[in-house]
Amino acid sequence: MSTHETSMMEERLRAALSARAEQVQPEHLAPLAPVVPLRPRWQSPWVLLATAAVVMLILGVAFRGIGSDPRSDDLAPKPDEPQVTLPADVGRDWSKSPESTPARVDLDGDGTKEKVEFLAEEAEEHDGRVRLQTTLSSTGEEAWGVMQVASTNIGMTAEGVIDADDDGDEELVVFDPGVDPSGGFPVVFDLRDGLLVQAAPEDPDLLLRGQVQVPGSETEYYDLVRTFQYWIDDGSLFSGRSVESFARAGEFWTSPLEVELEAWEWRLGPDGVLRREAAGCRELMFEVRACDDDSSDRLPVVGPAATESFGMGEEFTWDDGYTLTARLEAGADPALVVEGSDARTINHSLEVRDPVVLTTRPTGVFGDGASFVVRSASDPGYLQVLYQRGDQLQALAPVGEVPLTDDETHRTWLTTDGSLVTVVAADDGSWRAWSWQMVSRSEMAAIPGGILCFDDATDPTTGRAC
Amino acid sequence: MGTRNAEDRLATGSGTEPAVDITDLYAAHRLQLVRMAVLLVDDFGAAEDVVQDAFAALARRPDAVRDPSKTLAYLRVSVLNTARSALRRRRTARAYAPPDDVAPPGPEDAAVLAEEHREVIVALHTLAPRQREVLVLRYWSNLSEAEIARTLEISTGTVKSTASRALVALEKAMSGTTAGKEER
Numbered sequence: 001m002s003t004h005e006t007s008m009m010e011e012r013l014r015a016a017l018s019a020r021a022e023q024v025q026p027e028h029l030a031p032l033a034p035v036v037p038l039r040p041r042w043q044s045p046w047v048l049l050a051t052a053a054v055v056m057l058i059l060g061v062a063f064r065g066i067g068s069d070p071r072s073d074d075l076a077p078k079p080d081e082p083q084v085t086l087p088a089d090v091g092r093d094w095s096k097s098p099e100s101t102p103a104r105v106d107l108d109g110d111g112t113k114e115k116v117e118f119l120a121e122e123a124e125e126h127d128g129r130v131r132l133q134t135t136l137s138s139t140g141e142e143a144w145g146v147m148q149v150a151s152t153n154i155g156m157t158a159e160g161v162i163d164a165d166d167d168g169d170e171e172l173v174v175f176d177p178g179v180d181p182s183g184g185f186p187v188v189f190d191l192r193d194g195l196l197v198q199a200a201p202e203d204p205d206l207l208l209r210g211q212v213q214v215p216g217s218e219t220e221y222y223d224l225v226r227t228f229q230y231w232i233d234d235g236s237l238f239s240g241r242s243v244e245s246f247a248r249a250g251e252f253w254t255s256p257l258e259v260e261l262e263a264w265e266w267r268l269g270p271d272g273v274l275r276r277e278a279a280g281c282r283e284l285m286f287e288v289r290a291c292d293d294d295s296s297d298r299l300p301v302v303g304p305a306a307t308e309s310f311g312m313g314e315e316f317t318w319d320d321g322y323t324l325t326a327r328l329e330a331g332a333d334p335a336l337v338v339e340g341s342d343a344r345t346i347n348h349s350l351e352v353r354d355p356v357v358l359t360t361r362p363t364g365v366f367g368d369g370a371s372f373v374v375r376s377a378s379d380p381g382y383l384q385v386l387y388q389r390g391d392q393l394q395a396l397a398p399v400g401e402v403p404l405t406d407d408e409t410h411r412t413w414l415t416t417d418g419s420l421v422t423v424v425a426a427d428d429g430s431w432r433a434w435s436w437q438m439v440s441r442s443e444m445a446a447i448p449g450g451i452l453c454f455d456d457a458t459d460p461t462t463g464r465a466c
Numbered sequence: 467m468g469t470r471n472a473e474d475r476l477a478t479g480s481g482t483e484p485a486v487d488i489t490d491l492y493a494a495h496r497l498q499l500v501r502m503a504v505l506l507v508d509d510f511g512a513a514e515d516v517v518q519d520a521f522a523a524l525a526r527r528p529d530a531v532r533d534p535s536k537t538l539a540y541l542r543v544s545v546l547n548t549a550r551s552a553l554r555r556r557r558t559a560r561a562y563a564p565p566d567d568v569a570p571p572g573p574e575d576a577a578v579l580a581e582e583h584r585e586v587i588v589a590l591h592t593l594a595p596r597q598r599e600v601l602v603l604r605y606w607s608n609l610s611e612a613e614i615a616r617t618l619e620i621s622t623g624t625v626k627s628t629a630s631r632a633l634v635a636l637e638k639a640m641s642g643t644t645a646g647k648e649e650r
Contacts, residue, residue, distance in 0.1 A: 009637055013636065017586075020579060020587050021501035024500055085595075148596070
């Protein structure tokens with residue numbers, strides 16, 4: 001819809017809602033009645049209690065075995081409890097998406113797996129619904145469920161099957177592939193009263209996959225996120241949240257190789273609500289596994305340091321990736337001369353009299369062209385990062401919380417894999433690792449990583465857990 | 467209900483001072499809440515029940531709202547949830563019962579609306595419940611996106627996208643009323 005059409009529709013909707021609501025006038029309402037029944041003063045709570053007990057006993061005996069309909073206010077959900085929604089019988093005529101793969105799951109517990117097909121609501125560009133439908137092998141009856149998805153144009157597949165309520169049949173776990181591929185949440189369908197009912201997690205914020213911002217953690221250059229993951233293991237659904245939070249700047253984030261998770265197992269109650277039970281510690285790397293005592297992979301990667309360099313009058317050729325040759329020429333101001341494979345030559349004056357250029361390029365800061373780390377032969381605290389911007393080299397000014405230097409309390413080095421790292425000493429002898437990231441065309445900022453200790457603070461390979 | 471005494475009042479929190487008076491709330495907000503419920507369930511009788519259930523739930527859980535200023539918001543959430551529950555029960559009944567068993571609308575219902583409004587209301591009730599709730603809260607309750615997000619426990623971004631998509635779906639439903647009715 002165009003903006004004008006949207007505005008027209010909004011006005012029309014507003015008018016219709018108002019007109020419909022105004023049809024209800026005070027005189028239409030039933031006479032006011034107290035919501036809380038009044039209690040006669042002569043009745044003490046004890047008399048009420050005793051009377052109620054006797055009445056319940058009599059009723060219980062008289063009507064034993066006779067089911068009664070629950071009161072409507074008993075059925076009414078509490079506002080703070082998860083809601084289980086019975087699916088409407090919609091979408092019988094929706095089409096099967098060729099990208100979808102039918103799921104196989106024993107929904108009725110008879111030992112035969114039902115074939116669950118996914119029928120997608122027609123949606124040109126927006127989200128919509130998917131109908132899950134099957135024929136139960138035990139009764140031959142049709143069962144269906146409905147799922148709201150981010151895109152009906154992407155094929156649905158089952159994530160797996162679980163038996164989260166230990167009733168002998170299986171529940172189907174589906175993932176909405178239309179959401180951000182790095183995130184999303186599982187949707188669990190259970191056969192209840194002949195319908196595929198979507199289970200409602202009591203804490204949906206803890207049953208998902210991806211990175212979630214820590215509230216209030218946003219700074220000018222980064223925010224903090226926690227890693228979430230869910231998985232199916234031996235017929236059970238688990239999820240976990242990283243114990244630590246990690247800094248994120250754009251697409252970069254400072255997660256270690258291995259992330260320690262606080263894990264939960266999700267159990268399905270008779271009310272259709274998924275509730276979590278503590279499942280202890282898990283480690284997430286490429287897959288989830290039980291925690292062990294080896295925490296080395298949970299440390300930030302800070303080494304080894306790149307040490308090879310060339311100085312005044314020397315040159316170096318990089319023949320991997322973006323091929324180029326660079327040399328340091330003497331003059332009124334020393335210059336870094338770069339000749340690229342595209343025949344472009346850049347002559348960049350340097351601000352130090354005795355420059356050395358590391359032969360490892362800081363690709364962790366800038367990898368889309370030429371980039372260099374320039375140090376000083378006489379001043380170990382001096383570092384400068386240059387990157388190619390068109391036909392010139394541009395220095396990146398360090399901004400943010402951490403200075404770009406190398407001294408007793410700030411150790412800075414370029415790792416052999418191209419990351420520029422500064423570790424900052426804390427009062428307790430530990431060091432906080434920071435990784436430098438480009439935050440604008442002329443600036444870079446250090447993003448906080450994990451904490452570690454060093455046997456020798458001048459040697460990053462001696463980093464260990466504190 | 468002409469007179470009240472202390473026993474009619476429902477105190478919240480652990481203190482003895484009544485923080486929330488359900489009778490006052492009932493008198494003050496019942497009409498607005500029934501109107502909102504009508505927009506959600508499109509049935510006056512069901513809407514009255516929904517609101518009654520919401521107040522009953524609050525009466526059963528007096529400690530659910532510790533801040534009196536949030537009582538209306540709590541009741542609004544309760545009405546939304548109870549309306550959803552009522553719709554679920556209605557859908558289930560329709561799924562298992564022949565179409566003739568569905569009760570005809572009462573005289574207060576949308577049948578007497580002007581045609582231009584009726585078309586919108588009919589289309590509104592073909593939308594997914596969440597879409598309908600967002601539209602009602604936004605265009606009738608006049609809640610901000612942040613308030614809707616808190617009420618429905620979703621992000622403001624989801625409120626925006628849901629509202630946007632709901633308007634598109636509404637227009638689509640209005641242009642294809644027949645398909646919408648079948649689906650409903």
